[in-house]
Amino acid sequence: MSSTGVVAQDATASSSSRQTVNDFNIQVATVNGSGSQTANLVLFRSIFKMGIPVSGKNLFPSNIAGLPTWYTIRVSRDSYLARKPEVDVLVAMNAATAREDVMGLDSGAAVVYDEAMDLSTVRDDLIFYPVPFASLVAESCPDAKLRRLVRNMIYVGVLAKLLDINLAYVEESLDGQLGRKVKALELNQSALRGGYDYADEHLSKRDRFVLEPMAKTNGKILVDGNNAAALGAMMAGVTVVAWYPITPSSSLCETLIDYMGKYRVDEETGKATFAVVQAEDEIAAIGMTLGAGWAGARAMTSTSGPGISLMAEFTGLGYYAEVPAVIFDVQRVGPSTGLPTRTAQGDILSTAVLSHGDTKHLLLLPSSVTECYSMSLRAFDLAERFQTPVFVMSDLDLGMNSWMSEPFEYPTGQPDRGKLLDAETLKRLKEWGRYRDVDGDGIAYRSLPGDGMPTYFCRGSGHDAEARYSERADDYEENLKRLATKFETARDAVPGPxxxxxxxxxxxxxxxxxxxxxxxxxxxxxxxxxxxxxxxxxxxxxxxxxxxxxxxxxxxxxxxxxxxxxxxxxxxxxxxxxxxxxxxxxxxxxxxxxxxxxxxxxxxxxxxxxxxxxxxxxx
Amino acid sequence: MSKIASSSGKKVNRIGLELQPYRGDKTTLCAGCGHNAISERIVDACFEMGVDPSRVIKLSGIGCSSKSPAYFLGGAHGFNGVHGRMPSLGTGAVLANKQLMAIGTSGDGDTGAIGIGQFVHLMRRNLPIVYIIEDNGCYGLTKGQFSPTADLGSKAKTGVVNELPPIDTCALAVEMGASFVARSFSGDKKQLTAVLKAALSHRGTAMVDVISPCVTFNDHVGSTKSYAYARDHDEPLGEIDFIPHFQEIDVEYEPGTTHAVTMHDGSRLILKKLESEYDPTDRLEAVRVLHETSRRAEFATGVIYVEPDKEDFIEMLNLVEEPLATLPLERVRPTKATFEKILQELR
CATH class of the missing domain: 3.40.50.920 (Rossmann fold)
Incomplete structure (x- = not known):
C-alpha cells in the first residue's frame, strides 16, 4: 500500500545512498523479568566498543515480572545522547505489545521479531525479519529450564549480523557482563552464535540502517549516574551511610556498598572504614545521617521523592541546628507513588525549601554522569563548609541509565572539613560561641563530640549565639538573619550557571x-x-x-x-x-x-x- | 568507693573530677517532677562510675523528658532532636565515633507513640547506648493527654478514662532482642542509681524504663502513674548491688541467696533474693514476670533482662578501632591506582 517510503522493495541489499549510518534508534520490546537486561547491555556496549556514540534508555514498569518493558539504544554519530522517540529498528519480543509497537513505527523501519507472532502482515511499509526463536534457543540450550534466560541473546546475534557489528566486540561485552559465570557465559555465547548464524544464512539485509566503526568513544567510560554518585561519595571519604530502599535511588547505595566492601576495608586489620545502615525508613535514614554529621563524620543518605517528604522535619533540624549532611534525591514521577520507574524533575521546589518555618537549602543539579560524580564529591565539601544539609538532585534518567562519559578525575587536594574549632582557633577567638558569626560570612565554628574542645548543646529549639536555650525574639531573629547571610555566602561557593x-x-x-x-x-x-x-x-x-x-x-x-x-x-x-x-x-x-x-x-x-x-x- | 579530695577540698571521683562537670543547668521542669530525680541519679551514677563527661553525648527527642539532658552532665555534648527520633540521631553519632558514650532520654510518648518504630529497631540493632524512658503515662508538655503507656482504666486529671491497653516498653524491648532491660521508679534512689550504673557498664543497648510521675497532670487519685500508686505497686525483683569493675568485692554474699551477673566490662550485678529466685539472664522468665506482675496490676522493677556478651552493632559492622569521623584522608580515599582500576572496569 505504501509506495512513498524509502524502503528498498527488493530483497537485495539497499544501495549505499539509502543507507543511514550511525544515526538511528534501536528499540527492544520485551517482558519484564525475562532476562533481557544482559542482552540489551551487551548490544549497547558492543556498539560503544565500535567507537560510535550511544545512549541507552530503559523504559521499565513498576513490576518484577510479566509487564512490558522497552530498552532503546540510540546510535548517534553526532553524539546526541537524549532520548529519541522515533524507532528505526524494532526487536519485537513481547506478543502483548507487538502490534502497537509495530503500528507506531515510521515507514521504512526494520522489525526483528519472533516468527511465532506472524507480524509481517500488519504493515507493508516496513522491513520484517522473522526469526524462529523457539527452535534456535532449543538448539543452543539443551536444558529447557534455562532457555528463558538465554533466548534474548539470539536477537543480539541477529542484530550483530544485520547491523554489521564485529562479533569480537559482542563476545567481549558478553564476557564483561557475565564474567566468571562460566555456565551462563557458555550458553549465552551459543545463543549469540545461533542468532548470528541464522541471520547470516536466512536473512538478507533490506533495511537502510548500518553501523560503521568510528573513533568517538576512545578512552570513554560507560556508567550510570547512581554508580557515578556512589564513586564520588567513596572518593569524598564518606564514612557513615544510612538508606532505605526506594526506586530509583536504591542502586546508588547498593553500588556504594559494593565499592566500600572492595576498596574501603583496612588491609591490615580487615576492618571497615565505613558504616552502612539499611534504616527502618527514610526518617531514620536522615536521622542517622544528621547524627553522624553532628559527630563529625562525612555522612549521607540517598532517596527519591517520597523519602524526601519523610525527611522534611529532620531537614529543618539540620538547617537550623546547622549539621552537615549529603542527601541524594534520584527523582521519579509523581506525588504519592506516582510512576516510580519513570523520570522527572518534580522535587525541585519542595526540596529547595524543604521543612517548616523559614528554610532554604543548597541544591546541586548534575546534568551528566560526570557531574553525578563530581557534584557528589563537591556536596560533602559544601555540607561541611556550610554546616547544612546539601541535596544532590539527580533523576531516574541520569541515575539508572548508562551514559558515556570522559573518565572521571581523581580528586586532588584535601577535603574541606569546614570551620572546625581547634586549639589555635580557640586561642584566636578568645571566647567561643557555637553560633557566633565571627568571620561575617554567617558560618560559625563548631566543635565535635569527643574532640576535647568546648562542648555545646545542639538543639532545634530556639537558641542564642552561645547555643543556649532562648525564646527571645531578638535571639531568634539574629539567628535566622545569620542563616540568611550564610545562604548569601553560598551563592558564590556553589557551582554557578x-x-x-x-x-x-x-x-x-x-x-x-x-x-x-x-x-x-x-x-x-x-x-x-x-x-x-x-x-x-x-x-x-x-x-x-x-x-x-x-x-x-x-x-x-x-x-x-x-x-x-x-x-x-x-x-x-x-x-x-x-x-x-x-x-x-x-x-x-x-x-x-x-x-x-x-x-x-x-x-x-x-x-x-x-x-x-x-x-x-x-x- | 574511695574518694580523694581535690585541691579545693571537694570530693573527686576516680578520674579526678569534682561533681560540677556532672551537673547540668538548673531544671525548668515542674518542682517535684520525677524527671528531675532521674537527672540527679544520672549525675550520681556517672560521677561514681567515673564516666568522662567530655566523652559523653546526651541525646533526646521532644517532650519534658527530652528537655532533661540540659539538666545533667553540663560538660558533655548534647543533641535535642525531633520527636521520637532520638534513636536514629544516636545511631549516626555512635557510628561516627564509637569511642563516645551515648546516654539518651526519652518519654513514654516519644518512645511508645511517635517513636516506636525507631525504638524497636534500636533494640534490634543493640547499638551501644543507655536509653532511658522517663515514663509518666502522659504528654506533660502538651498538658496531660494519655500516652501509650497509660494503663487501661487509668484516669486523667480531666476525669477521662483511658480505654486502650498500655504498651509495656520493657516487654517490647525484650521481645525485640534488647540485651539489657530494666525498670525502676524515680522515687527509689538506691535502686535507680544501681540500675543506671549497671546500664552504664553494659555493652549494647541498655533500656531503662523509669516510672516518673508527672506532678502536674498525672499525680492524682485514679492515675496509675502517680507517686502514691507507684510506691504501692512497685514490686522489686530483688535488692540490687552493683559492684563496678574497678572496685573490690568487700561484702560476703551468702550462697543461695543471691544471683550474680558479670557485665561485659567486668562489673558485677548482684541480685539479692527477696521472695523467689529470679534469673535476669533468662529471657522467657523475664517475659513471664513482666506479664504476671502486670496482670496483678503491679510493676516489676530491677534489672529484668540482661545478656552481657551479646554482639553489639559496632562489632557487627566490624568497624576500625579509631572513630570513623576523624580517619585521615589516606584511609578513606582509595589510591589513584585503585581509582584507575575502577574506571578501567567501566570501559
Missing amino acids: VIERESEGSIGVIAYGSSHWAVIESCDQLHHEAGLDLTYCRLRSLPFNAVLNDFIDRCERVYVVEQNRDAQMLSLMRMELSPERIAKLRSVLYFGGLPLDARSVTDTILASEGSELAPTTSA
Whole structure:
C-alpha cells in the first residue's frame, strides 16, 4: 500500500545512498523479568566498543515480572545522547505489545521479531525479519529450564549480523557482563552464535540502517549516574551511610556498598572504614545521617521523592541546628507513588525549601554522569563548609541509565572539613560561641563530640549565639538573619550557571539536570530548521547567583525547560528575581515521565516563537 | 568507693573530677517532677562510675523528658532532636565515633507513640547506648493527654478514662532482642542509681524504663502513674548491688541467696533474693514476670533482662578501632591506582 517510503522493495541489499549510518534508534520490546537486561547491555556496549556514540534508555514498569518493558539504544554519530522517540529498528519480543509497537513505527523501519507472532502482515511499509526463536534457543540450550534466560541473546546475534557489528566486540561485552559465570557465559555465547548464524544464512539485509566503526568513544567510560554518585561519595571519604530502599535511588547505595566492601576495608586489620545502615525508613535514614554529621563524620543518605517528604522535619533540624549532611534525591514521577520507574524533575521546589518555618537549602543539579560524580564529591565539601544539609538532585534518567562519559578525575587536594574549632582557633577567638558569626560570612565554628574542645548543646529549639536555650525574639531573629547571610555566602561557593552555547541572537534558554541533553540537541534543531540561534545557560545549583541575572539581562526572552508540570525552577526564580527579569521567562514543560527528547523542546519553542512574532490584535 | 579530695577540698571521683562537670543547668521542669530525680541519679551514677563527661553525648527527642539532658552532665555534648527520633540521631553519632558514650532520654510518648518504630529497631540493632524512658503515662508538655503507656482504666486529671491497653516498653524491648532491660521508679534512689550504673557498664543497648510521675497532670487519685500508686505497686525483683569493675568485692554474699551477673566490662550485678529466685539472664522468665506482675496490676522493677556478651552493632559492622569521623584522608580515599582500576572496569 505504501509506495512513498524509502524502503528498498527488493530483497537485495539497499544501495549505499539509502543507507543511514550511525544515526538511528534501536528499540527492544520485551517482558519484564525475562532476562533481557544482559542482552540489551551487551548490544549497547558492543556498539560503544565500535567507537560510535550511544545512549541507552530503559523504559521499565513498576513490576518484577510479566509487564512490558522497552530498552532503546540510540546510535548517534553526532553524539546526541537524549532520548529519541522515533524507532528505526524494532526487536519485537513481547506478543502483548507487538502490534502497537509495530503500528507506531515510521515507514521504512526494520522489525526483528519472533516468527511465532506472524507480524509481517500488519504493515507493508516496513522491513520484517522473522526469526524462529523457539527452535534456535532449543538448539543452543539443551536444558529447557534455562532457555528463558538465554533466548534474548539470539536477537543480539541477529542484530550483530544485520547491523554489521564485529562479533569480537559482542563476545567481549558478553564476557564483561557475565564474567566468571562460566555456565551462563557458555550458553549465552551459543545463543549469540545461533542468532548470528541464522541471520547470516536466512536473512538478507533490506533495511537502510548500518553501523560503521568510528573513533568517538576512545578512552570513554560507560556508567550510570547512581554508580557515578556512589564513586564520588567513596572518593569524598564518606564514612557513615544510612538508606532505605526506594526506586530509583536504591542502586546508588547498593553500588556504594559494593565499592566500600572492595576498596574501603583496612588491609591490615580487615576492618571497615565505613558504616552502612539499611534504616527502618527514610526518617531514620536522615536521622542517622544528621547524627553522624553532628559527630563529625562525612555522612549521607540517598532517596527519591517520597523519602524526601519523610525527611522534611529532620531537614529543618539540620538547617537550623546547622549539621552537615549529603542527601541524594534520584527523582521519579509523581506525588504519592506516582510512576516510580519513570523520570522527572518534580522535587525541585519542595526540596529547595524543604521543612517548616523559614528554610532554604543548597541544591546541586548534575546534568551528566560526570557531574553525578563530581557534584557528589563537591556536596560533602559544601555540607561541611556550610554546616547544612546539601541535596544532590539527580533523576531516574541520569541515575539508572548508562551514559558515556570522559573518565572521571581523581580528586586532588584535601577535603574541606569546614570551620572546625581547634586549639589555635580557640586561642584566636578568645571566647567561643557555637553560633557566633565571627568571620561575617554567617558560618560559625563548631566543635565535635569527643574532640576535647568546648562542648555545646545542639538543639532545634530556639537558641542564642552561645547555643543556649532562648525564646527571645531578638535571639531568634539574629539567628535566622545569620542563616540568611550564610545562604548569601553560598551563592558564590556553589557551582554557578554555565553558558553552554553562545549566539548572536536575543533568545535564551535555561535548563538543568538531565534536560540538558535534549536542550543541546534542540538548539541545533532550531538552528538548522528555523535559523533560530539560542543562547543556552545551564543551572548547576541553588542558590542562584549573578551569572543568571546577567544572562537574563542580555536576552529578550528566555525559555526555561523543566521536567515537571508546575514550572518549579521558574517558580523559584519568581521568588528571587526582579519583575523585569521574571517578565522575560517562558516555560517549556514536559512531565510524561519518559526522558526528555529534543523534538518536544524544539516544537514548543517554535510554536511559542511563532506566536511571539505574530502580530497581536489587542491594542 | 574511695574518694580523694581535690585541691579545693571537694570530693573527686576516680578520674579526678569534682561533681560540677556532672551537673547540668538548673531544671525548668515542674518542682517535684520525677524527671528531675532521674537527672540527679544520672549525675550520681556517672560521677561514681567515673564516666568522662567530655566523652559523653546526651541525646533526646521532644517532650519534658527530652528537655532533661540540659539538666545533667553540663560538660558533655548534647543533641535535642525531633520527636521520637532520638534513636536514629544516636545511631549516626555512635557510628561516627564509637569511642563516645551515648546516654539518651526519652518519654513514654516519644518512645511508645511517635517513636516506636525507631525504638524497636534500636533494640534490634543493640547499638551501644543507655536509653532511658522517663515514663509518666502522659504528654506533660502538651498538658496531660494519655500516652501509650497509660494503663487501661487509668484516669486523667480531666476525669477521662483511658480505654486502650498500655504498651509495656520493657516487654517490647525484650521481645525485640534488647540485651539489657530494666525498670525502676524515680522515687527509689538506691535502686535507680544501681540500675543506671549497671546500664552504664553494659555493652549494647541498655533500656531503662523509669516510672516518673508527672506532678502536674498525672499525680492524682485514679492515675496509675502517680507517686502514691507507684510506691504501692512497685514490686522489686530483688535488692540490687552493683559492684563496678574497678572496685573490690568487700561484702560476703551468702550462697543461695543471691544471683550474680558479670557485665561485659567486668562489673558485677548482684541480685539479692527477696521472695523467689529470679534469673535476669533468662529471657522467657523475664517475659513471664513482666506479664504476671502486670496482670496483678503491679510493676516489676530491677534489672529484668540482661545478656552481657551479646554482639553489639559496632562489632557487627566490624568497624576500625579509631572513630570513623576523624580517619585521615589516606584511609578513606582509595589510591589513584585503585581509582584507575575502577574506571578501567567501566570501559
